[in-house]
Amino acid sequence: MEDQGTRPALGEEPPVVGSGNAPAPPGRVPPNPFSRRSILRALTSPVGWIPGIFLASIVVVLMLSSHFQNFGLGFFGPVWNPNPTDPSVATYGILYFVIGSALTAGFALVLAMLLSLAIAISLVVFLPSPASRILTSLTDLLAGIPSVVYGIWGYVILAPYFSKQLDPALSHYLGWLPGFAASPTEYAGGTGLLLAIFILTIMVVPLTTALLRESLRAIPREQVESGLALGATRWEVLRRVQLPWARRSIPSAVLLGFGRAVGETVAVFMVIGNEVKLPTSLFSGSSTMATLLVGQFDSAFEYPDLLHALVEVALLLLAISLVVNLLGLRYFGSGRMAHVGAGA
Amino acid sequence: MSGGPDGLPPDGTVVGPPFPREEIILLTSDLTVRSGPREILSGVSLAFPRQKVSAIIGPSGCGKTTLVRCLNRMAELAGLTISGEVRYRGRDIYDPQVNPVQVRRRIGMVFQRPTVFPSSIYENVAFGLRLERESREVVDRGVVRSLKRAGLWEEVREDLDRPALALSGGQQQRLCIARALAVEPGVLLMDEPTSSLDPIATQKVEDMIYELKKEYTVIIVTHNMQQAARVADYTAFLYQGHLVEFEETRQFFESPRAKLTENYITGRFG
Numbered sequence: 001m002e003d004q005g006t007r008p009a010l011g012e013e014p015p016v017v018g019s020g021n022a023p024a025p026p027g028r029v030p031p032n033p034f035s036r037r038s039i040l041r042a043l044t045s046p047v048g049w050i051p052g053i054f055l056a057s058i059v060v061v062l063m064l065s066s067h068f069q070n071f072g073l074g075f076f077g078p079v080w081n082p083n084p085t086d087p088s089v090a091t092y093g094i095l096y097f098v099i100g101s102a103l104t105a106g107f108a109l110v111l112a113m114l115l116s117l118a119i120a121i122s123l124v125v126f127l128p129s130p131a132s133r134i135l136t137s138l139t140d141l142l143a144g145i146p147s148v149v150y151g152i153w154g155y156v157i158l159a160p161y162f163s164k165q166l167d168p169a170l171s172h173y174l175g176w177l178p179g180f181a182a183s184p185t186e187y188a189g190g191t192g193l194l195l196a197i198f199i200l201t202i203m204v205v206p207l208t209t210a211l212l213r214e215s216l217r218a219i220p221r222e223q224v225e226s227g228l229a230l231g232a233t234r235w236e237v238l239r240r241v242q243l244p245w246a247r248r249s250i251p252s253a254v255l256l257g258f259g260r261a262v263g264e265t266v267a268v269f270m271v272i273g274n275e276v277k278l279p280t281s282l283f284s285g286s287s288t289m290a291t292l293l294v295g296q297f298d299s300a301f302e303y304p305d306l307l308h309a310l311v312e313v314a315l316l317l318l319a320i321s322l323v324v325n326l327l328g329l330r331y332f333g334s335g336r337m338a339h340v341g342a343g344a
Numbered sequence: 345m346s347g348g349p350d351g352l353p354p355d356g357t358v359v360g361p362p363f364p365r366e367e368i369i370l371l372t373s374d375l376t377v378r379s380g381p382r383e384i385l386s387g388v389s390l391a392f393p394r395q396k397v398s399a400i401i402g403p404s405g406c407g408k409t410t411l412v413r414c415l416n417r418m419a420e421l422a423g424l425t426i427s428g429e430v431r432y433r434g435r436d437i438y439d440p441q442v443n444p445v446q447v448r449r450r451i452g453m454v455f456q457r458p459t460v461f462p463s464s465i466y467e468n469v470a471f472g473l474r475l476e477r478e479s480r481e482v483v484d485r486g487v488v489r490s491l492k493r494a495g496l497w498e499e500v501r502e503d504l505d506r507p508a509l510a511l512s513g514g515q516q517q518r519l520c521i522a523r524a525l526a527v528e529p530g531v532l533l534m535d536e537p538t539s540s541l542d543p544i545a546t547q548k549v550e551d552m553i554y555e556l557k558k559e560y561t562v563i564i565v566t567h568n569m570q571q572a573a574r575v576a577d578y579t580a581f582l583y584q585g586h587l588v589e590f591e592e593t594r595q596f597f598e599s600p601r602a603k604l605t606e607n608y609i610t611g612r613f614g
Contacts, residue, residue, distance in 0.1 A: 226459040226520070229418060230472040231449030231527060240471070241461060 062315050069308040080276050080292075082299075082306045092309035094289065094316075096276050101288040103193060103279065104268060105261035108200035112257055113250070115201065116209035120246075123209075124216040125238055136213070143206035151270030154199045155191065159271065163190030167283050170194075179282050188273035188285035196272040196286070200261050208257040211332065215249035216242055248331075255328030259321045265290040289317050362578065362592050369394035369561050370415060370451075370531055375428035377410055377419060377585075384410045384424070386585045392531070392578075397553060397562045399576035399593070401569055403613070407585045408565045412533045415563065416451040417444040432530070452529035456536045458516030460523075465511070466504040468519055472527035486526045493559075494522035495552045514545025518552065525560070532556065534564040538571065550575050569609055573597055581605045 032038065077093030119139065123132050167182060167190065174180040219242055227237035273285020274295060287295070293310055300307040370392040377385040385407045392398045400408045413419040414426055417437060430437050437447045449472070460468050469487040478486070487504070491497040496518045500511070508519055517537060524532060534553075538546040553575050556562055566572050572579050573593060580590040581604075589596065589605045600606045607613060 220459070222455055222457060222459040223461065225418065225421070226455065226461070226523075227471075228421065229416065229448055229453040229455075230475070230523065231445055232471075232475055233445050236475055240474075245462065 059315075059318070062311055062318070066308050066311040066315065067304075069305065069312070071309060071312070075309070075312070078278070082296075082303055084303075087303050087305060090303070090305055092305065094292070094309075094313055096278060097287050097289045097292045097313070099278065100193075100272070100286040101262055101290070103286070104196045104200055104272070104288055105258055107193075107197045108204055108261045109254065109257050111197070111201040112204040112208050112261075113254060116205050116212055116253070119205070119209045120212035120216055121238065123213055125234070125242065139206050139209050139213075141206075142202070143210075147203070147264065147267045148270075150199050150203055151267035154195055154267065154271040158195060158198070159190035161190070162195055167194070171281075171283070182281050182283040186280050186284050188275065188283060191271050191273040192283050192285045193272065193279055194282040196268050196288075197282075199267050199271055200264055203264055203267065204257045204261050207260050208253045211249055211253040211256065212246060215246045219245045252328045252331035255324045255331065259324040259328065262288075262324075263290060263317065263321050265294050269294050289313050293317075362590065362595070363393045363396075365391075367393040367396075369433060370563070371429075371431045372411075372414070373429045373431070375411070375414060375426070375430060377407070377414060377427075378425040379423070384585055385414070387428070388582070388585075388587045390580060390587055390590055392561060392563055394561050395557055395559070396577040397557050397564060397575050398578045398580065399572035400563065400565045400580045400582055401567070401572050402582035403608070404567065406582045408567075408582050409535055411582065412453070412535055412563060412565050415531070415533055416453055417447050418453065420444070449527055450529050451531045451533060452524035452527065453533045454517070454520050454524055454535065454537050457540045458513060458520050460508040460511070460516045460519055462507070462509055464505045465500050465508045465519060468508045469522050469526050471523055476527070490522040490526040491519075493525050493552075493556065494518045495548060495555070496522055512545070514541050514548060517541060517545070517549060521549070521552065525556075529560070531561045531563060534562065536565050536567060539567070546571075569597075581608060583608070 071092050074091055074093055076095055076098070077091070078095045079091045079093045080096070081091050083090035123136055123139075127135065167187075171180055171182040175182075223241055223245070224237055227241040228234075232240065268288060269291040272287060272291060274287050274291060275285035276287055277284070279286045293314055296306065296310060300310050368391045371390070373389045375385055375388045375390075376383065388407075388411060390411075400411060402408050410419055410424070413422075414430060419426060426438065432447070432451065435442070437444075437451075461471065466487055469490050470483050473483045473486045488497065491500065496515060499515060500506075500519075508516065511519060517540075521532075521534075521537070538549050541549065550571065553562055553564065557577070564572075564575065576593045578590065579593045579596040581588045581596070581600075581602075583604060589600060589602045591601070596605070597609055600609065
């Protein structure tokens with residue numbers, strides 16, 4: 001039985017070797033449909049499809065409830081006016097919501113990446129292991145705090161502080177920078193873009209930190225030791241050995257972090273000031289696509305057009321988050337594979 | 345137990361050295377290493393001669409790897425407690441005024457498995473030279489010289505910019521040796537450098553070690569007695585953290601002094 005061709009594939013029953021002159025035909029024992037394995041398989045395999053079915057049905061149902069209503073190019077225009085008195089002249093333009101989403105998620109992501117890179121490096125490279133273990137769980141715990149708790153903290157505690165201390169100071173010292181000049185008439189009283197970005201940053205940091213941290217931890221210990229054995233300092237090993245490895249996971253952290261930031265709703269809704277206009281500074285009130293949905297869904301069934309418009313915004317949001325998450329997971333996978341390949 | 349004026353412990357405590365004292369380049373005296381309550385090395389006093397190959401053999405877990413890792417201050421990174429002395433050219437490398445980074449630049453190390461960095465062949469060898477901010481010409485010359493010494497130059501001269509990970513395992517290990525040689529260390533430590541290689545690649549590394557001792561002092565840990573007999577001028581036998589015997593290699597294998605050594609090399613345990 002040395003011949004490769006007749007070896008059974010994995011999981012197949014090996015053919016029974018006959019004791020007579022003629023070998024037994026390589027027939028397979030028919031599977032028993034009532035064996036424990038078959039029953040388990042019958043029960044679990046359909047369940048494996050459930051996530052896919054959910055996703056597909058969400059997309060289909062949303063598409064159907066939008067009635068494929070075509071709002072034309074005005075859909076990406078600046079005027080959002082459901083016009084309760086005369087719905088026939090209502091306009092649904094989502095430009096300012098898109099801008100609000102891009103500004104909050106974009107800035108929050110940049111800040112979160114800088115912060116989490118520093119946190120990940122200190123956790124993996126510099127802190128002694130008991131401290132690192134405790135602080136690692138603490139950062140992970142931050143991810144589990146309910147969104148609404150961040151929102152209420154932002155609205156009740158941070159917004160007054162921003163309006164009394166931080167905002168005046170920032171506009172006083174950095175007013176010459178675009179975005180930091182607060183005009184009194186446009187001031188949202190502590191809430192607004194800046195506070196939303198701040199809250200979002202804190203909410204994204206656990207995710208991006210975890211991704212960067214794990215990619216730093218995945219570096220084989222021998223790589224670090226080889227650097228040290230060549231007479232590199234801890235800092236030189238970080239810069240020349242560890243960071244080049246970890247760099248591969250930055251695209252996935254950026255994409256997954258953006259997905260998290262752009263979809264975040266309740267906390268942002270509570271602190272962003274909910275104004276529909278082009279923000280003139282970081283202190284302006286604004287809205288995002290997600291806060292638009294949560295702010296107007298209760299009146300959606302009164303105007304069919306509004307419902308269709310909101311559903312289409314939801315579809316757009318879903319598409320964005322699906323794309324960034326898929327890309328992010330792909331990058332993450334390829335980064336991990338590279339680690340494995342180099343470790344061998 | 346106090347050391348003598350030249351750093352050697354008093355007679356009777358040091359096993360060997362079976363060579364003149366002025367040949368000593370690296371020396372441990374009463375080196376004891378603990379990991380928590382467990383003693384990994386117990387009072388090892390051992391001297392290594394310059395421009396010779398010394399092998400450290402012994403069964404798994406006897407402390408061979410820990411011993412070489414003490415010689416370039418890598419052991420302390422694993423949180424081990426080290427007492428006793430290690431002297432390199434007469435200077436105690438565990439002196440609080442000595443910077444471990446400087447020690448590691450002079451005493452290079454090669455590990456069990458090839459640990460090439462995920463960059464080009466050239467950049468791997470240049471790593472240590474870049475740390476010293478050498479000029480482009482110096483780095484170029486150092487890379488070529490080290491690759492030649494490691495016997496890899498003819499095989500890679502055309503593709504220095506190719507990723508080092510594309511090389512075979514044996515080539516990667518010789519690249520690691522070239523990388524360690526590039527900073528011109530006084531001593532090269534090798535921790536079972538051929539344990540992950542096939543016989544042909546092992547042969548090439550052993551040939552290279554033979555060439556290296558013209559310029560370098562090599563200390564090689566091996567679990568393979570035949571390898572020690574092939575490449576080493578001197579062989580030390582370590583057992584349960586104690587140094588049992590250190591002798592000129594032929595003497596070591598043909599007429600060992602200690603009964604324990606004899607039992608080990610004749611395969612009665614191990």
